[in-house]
Amino acid sequence: MILVNFKTYAQATGKNAVKLAKIAHDVSLKTDVCVAVAPQFVDINRIANEVDIPVFAQHVDPINYGSHTGHILPQAIKEAGAIGTIINHSERRLKLTDINTAIRMASEAGLTSIACADTAEVSAAVAALNPDMIAVEPPELIGTGIPVSRAKPEVVTNSIKLIRKVNPTVIILCGAGITKGADVKAALKLGTEGILIASGVVKAKDQYTALLDLAEAMMKA
Amino acid sequence: MILVNFKTYAQATGKNAVKLAKIAHDVSLKTDVCVAVAPQFVDINRIANEVDIPVFAQHVDPINYGSHTGHILPQAIKEAGAIGTIINHSERRLKLTDINTAIRMASEAGLTSIACADTAEVSAAVAALNPDMIAVEPPELIGTGIPVSRAKPEVVTNSIKLIRKVNPTVIILCGAGITKGADVKAALKLGTEGILIASGVVKAKDQYTALLDLAEAMMKA
Amino acid sequence: MILVNFKTYAQATGKNAVKLAKIAHDVSLKTDVCVAVAPQFVDINRIANEVDIPVFAQHVDPINYGSHTGHILPQAIKEAGAIGTIINHSERRLKLTDINTAIRMASEAGLTSIACADTAEVSAAVAALNPDMIAVEPPELIGTGIPVSRAKPEVVTNSIKLIRKVNPTVIILCGAGITKGADVKAALKLGTEGILIASGVVKAKDQYTALLDLAEAMMKA
Amino acid sequence: MILVNFKTYAQATGKNAVKLAKIAHDVSLKTDVCVAVAPQFVDINRIANEVDIPVFAQHVDPINYGSHTGHILPQAIKEAGAIGTIINHSERRLKLTDINTAIRMASEAGLTSIACADTAEVSAAVAALNPDMIAVEPPELIGTGIPVSRAKPEVVTNSIKLIRKVNPTVIILCGAGITKGADVKAALKLGTEGILIASGVVKAKDQYTALLDLAEAMMKA
Numbered sequence: 001m002i003l004v005n006f007k008t009y010a011q012a013t014g015k016n017a018v019k020l021a022k023i024a025h026d027v028s029l030k031t032d033v034c035v036a037v038a039p040q041f042v043d044i045n046r047i048a049n050e051v052d053i054p055v056f057a058q059h060v061d062p063i064n065y066g067s068h069t070g071h072i073l074p075q076a077i078k079e080a081g082a083i084g085t086i087i088n089h090s091e092r093r094l095k096l097t098d099i100n101t102a103i104r105m106a107s108e109a110g111l112t113s114i115a116c117a118d119t120a121e122v123s124a125a126v127a128a129l130n131p132d133m134i135a136v137e138p139p140e141l142i143g144t145g146i147p148v149s150r151a152k153p154e155v156v157t158n159s160i161k162l163i164r165k166v167n168p169t170v171i172i173l174c175g176a177g178i179t180k181g182a183d184v185k186a187a188l189k190l191g192t193e194g195i196l197i198a199s200g201v202v203k204a205k206d207q208y209t210a211l212l213d214l215a216e217a218m219m220k221a
Numbered sequence: 222m223i224l225v226n227f228k229t230y231a232q233a234t235g236k237n238a239v240k241l242a243k244i245a246h247d248v249s250l251k252t253d254v255c256v257a258v259a260p261q262f263v264d265i266n267r268i269a270n271e272v273d274i275p276v277f278a279q280h281v282d283p284i285n286y287g288s289h290t291g292h293i294l295p296q297a298i299k300e301a302g303a304i305g306t307i308i309n310h311s312e313r314r315l316k317l318t319d320i321n322t323a324i325r326m327a328s329e330a331g332l333t334s335i336a337c338a339d340t341a342e343v344s345a346a347v348a349a350l351n352p353d354m355i356a357v358e359p360p361e362l363i364g365t366g367i368p369v370s371r372a373k374p375e376v377v378t379n380s381i382k383l384i385r386k387v388n389p390t391v392i393i394l395c396g397a398g399i400t401k402g403a404d405v406k407a408a409l410k411l412g413t414e415g416i417l418i419a420s421g422v423v424k425a426k427d428q429y430t431a432l433l434d435l436a437e438a439m440m441k442a
Numbered sequence: 443m444i445l446v447n448f449k450t451y452a453q454a455t456g457k458n459a460v461k462l463a464k465i466a467h468d469v470s471l472k473t474d475v476c477v478a479v480a481p482q483f484v485d486i487n488r489i490a491n492e493v494d495i496p497v498f499a500q501h502v503d504p505i506n507y508g509s510h511t512g513h514i515l516p517q518a519i520k521e522a523g524a525i526g527t528i529i530n531h532s533e534r535r536l537k538l539t540d541i542n543t544a545i546r547m548a549s550e551a552g553l554t555s556i557a558c559a560d561t562a563e564v565s566a567a568v569a570a571l572n573p574d575m576i577a578v579e580p581p582e583l584i585g586t587g588i589p590v591s592r593a594k595p596e597v598v599t600n601s602i603k604l605i606r607k608v609n610p611t612v613i614i615l616c617g618a619g620i621t622k623g624a625d626v627k628a629a630l631k632l633g634t635e636g637i638l639i640a641s642g643v644v645k646a647k648d649q650y651t652a653l654l655d656l657a658e659a660m661m662k663a
Numbered sequence: 664m665i666l667v668n669f670k671t672y673a674q675a676t677g678k679n680a681v682k683l684a685k686i687a688h689d690v691s692l693k694t695d696v697c698v699a700v701a702p703q704f705v706d707i708n709r710i711a712n713e714v715d716i717p718v719f720a721q722h723v724d725p726i727n728y729g730s731h732t733g734h735i736l737p738q739a740i741k742e743a744g745a746i747g748t749i750i751n752h753s754e755r756r757l758k759l760t761d762i763n764t765a766i767r768m769a770s771e772a773g774l775t776s777i778a779c780a781d782t783a784e785v786s787a788a789v790a791a792l793n794p795d796m797i798a799v800e801p802p803e804l805i806g807t808g809i810p811v812s813r814a815k816p817e818v819v820t821n822s823i824k825l826i827r828k829v830n831p832t833v834i835i836l837c838g839a840g841i842t843k844g845a846d847v848k849a850a851l852k853l854g855t856e857g858i859l860i861a862s863g864v865v866k867a868k869d870q871y872t873a874l875l876d877l878a879e880a881m882m883k884a
Contacts, residue, residue: 320759
C-alpha cells in the first residue's frame, strides 16, 4: 500500500485535493497497487463521493459522541466515507493513553488505524496497543527527500524486530523522506509492507509521474 | 444571530447534521432571523452544498498552508463553504498567542471569527485581539439548561462593560445553558446581539420547535 | 517499596512536606521497608538535605540543558538531591514520544524512572520503553479509597502478563485507591513488588499510623 | 528592575544557580538597581535561603492545593521563598483562560505576577487580565543578541500604547535579545520600566561584568 498524506498543503486542499485523489486513482488502476489518500477532514466527504479510492483521516480524537466542540469524532469520519485514520503523526502527537483510546475508538467506528512512531522503542510501544498498521517515521527526515530506508535503515530494521516481539501480525509501513521508486524498493527490502508519503508526491512538479514511479517500484517488488 | 453548535453529538453528525441544517434553514425562512450552524469539519462541505445557510467551523488552527498533518487550515474551511469559525470554545481552548494568530489567519482566509470567553476579564482580553464577534460562555453552565442570562447575568453585563472599553464595535453573543425563548429575550435585554446554542436545540426531542421558539423570541425582541 | 506521592496537597507542601518525609523515614527505620517520597519540585532540595530518605520528583520534562523556561530538567532534579522521578502520572500525562525521551533523559541524569500506566495495554506499551519501574494505576480509582487490587484485580494481573512479554525485568508497582495494609497484601499477592500511594497517607488523620500500617503489611508479605 | 531568567541553562542550575544569584546580589548592592532572579523550581528554596535577593518562579500552574501531581502550586512557590512568578513565557505558553486563573492564583498566594506577551495585541490582551507586570518579548528575538528595542522598537511602543488603553498602571518590562547596557537604555527610552534577560547574562563569559553593564545603564537612565 501507498498512502499519500495531503497534510495542509495548498497543492492538496479543496479542488486540488480532489484532483490529486483522481491522480492516485489513475495510478492505482494502471499499476494495480493499492494507493490510498489522507486528505484534510473537510475534503474527506467530497473525495469519498467523487473518487473510488480508500480514504483515510489524518487524525482522530479519543472521543465518542458528545460535547466535544472542535474535535474529530471517529464515527463522523467513517460516515463521511473514510475507511481508516492515521493516529499520532509526528505533526499531531498524542498522549500515550489517548493513542490507546483513539485506536480502540477508531476500531469501534469501523476504521482501520495506522499509528505512527518515530523510533524503534516507540514502534514497539505502539505495537503493544494493537493498531492495524504502524508507520515508522523518524520526524527529522520528513520532507527532506532523504529516505529513512537509506539514511537510517537501522531504525526500520530495529523497529521491525522490536514490533514483531510484541505483535506478530501488525502491518508495518515506512515513511519519511521517500520520493523515488528506488526508495520504495529499499523500504520493502528492509521488510516493510507499504509506504507513507507526503511532500514527495504532493509537492512534485508532476504529481502523476511522481506517484507512478513509486507505484511501479512497489508493483515490481 | 442564532448560531447552533453541533459539537460531536450523534443527533448532529453526518445525515443528521444535514437534516438539522435544513431545519435551521426552515426556521430562518419562517422567522427572518439569521440562523447559522457550526457542524463538524467533515460535514461542512455537504451542508454548504445542500443547504443555503451560513456555516461556521467549530475551530481552526493558527496555521497557514504547509506541513500540518491533522490540523484545521482556515483556507480549507473557507474553500469547503464555511463563512466563519468559532475560536477558543471552552471545549477547545487555545493558548493566548494561538488565539491571536488564529483570528488573524481566519481573517486572511476570509472567515468571520467568533472568539469564546468564559469570564469578564477573559472577554476583555479576547476583545483586545479584535475578533469579529465574542461569545461569552461560562463553561460551568454549558449543557445545564440554566441560562447564563439568568444564573450569572453579571458575567454578561461585566463582560459587555469590559469589552466595550477595549473594543467598541465587536459583536457580542451570549451562550451557555440557553434552551428557551425567554432565555433569548433575557440575553438580548442584557445587551448581547445574538446567541450560541448547542444541546438546547441539538438534543431537543423536537429540534424544529425548539429552534423556532428561540428564533421567534429573537424576532420579537 | 512504598512511594508516597505528595501531589500538591496542603498536608504535604513546604514545612508539612518535610514533616511527612520525616514520618516516612521513621516508618522506614521501624519496619525496614523502603519508604520513598515524591514531594513537589520546590521541596525536593530541602527534604533531601534534612531527611535521609529516597526522594523522587513527580515529573520531568523530556529536555536537556538549554532554553526551556518553566520546565523540569532531569539534571536539576538530580543535583537537588532526588534519586528518581515519576513519569506520565495520570495527572501529568505525556505524549508517547515524550515519555520515551523523558525516560532516556532521566536515565542519563542518573535518575530511576517510574512510568505510570492506566490499562494493561498501556502498561505493555510503557514496558517497551524500558523504564526502571512501572506503576499500574487506573485513574478512575485514584483518591477513592477503593484499591485497584480489589476493584480491578484483572487490570493488575493482565498488566503484569502483558508487561512480562515485553520486558522481563522491570519492577512493577501498584497504585490507585490503596489505603490499608490489607490493600498492600492484596497488591503484592497479585504479583506487584511495591505500591504508589498519595491521599491514603497524605490526607490521613494520623499520617504516621496510616503509613506504618502499609509498611507492616509489606514487611510481613 | 532587571529580572534574570535562569531557564534550564547548565550555567544556572544547582550550585551554578546559587553562584549566579550571588553575582546578581553583588551587582544589586553595587548599583542600587533591583536585580531579581528566576531560577528553576528546585533551586528556589536554596537561593531564597542563601541569597538576599528577590526570587521569581519561571511558571506557575492555574491550580490550588489538591490532586495535581507534577504541577507547580503557587502557594508552594511562595512558601519556598519566591516573591513572584513569570506566567506565559514564550517557552511555556498557556491557554488564555489558564493565564487568567494563574494570575489570580498567584495573587492569592501573595506572588507578584509577570505575564509575558509576544505582540502588541497579545500585550493588550494580557493587560486586561491585570497582572502586576507585563514583559513584552517577541520570541523570534529571544537568545539572538538582537534587542527588541532596536530590531522591533514598534512592537514595544505599540504594546505600551495598547496596554495603556486597557490598563494604566501595570509595570511594563522589555525582553528578548538584550545583552548590553546600550540595549537597556534603548528599552527604557521607549517607555518600559525594566528588563527581562536570560542568555545575555547566564551564558556570558563573565556573568558579573555582563550584569553590571546592564545595571549601570539602568542606574544612569
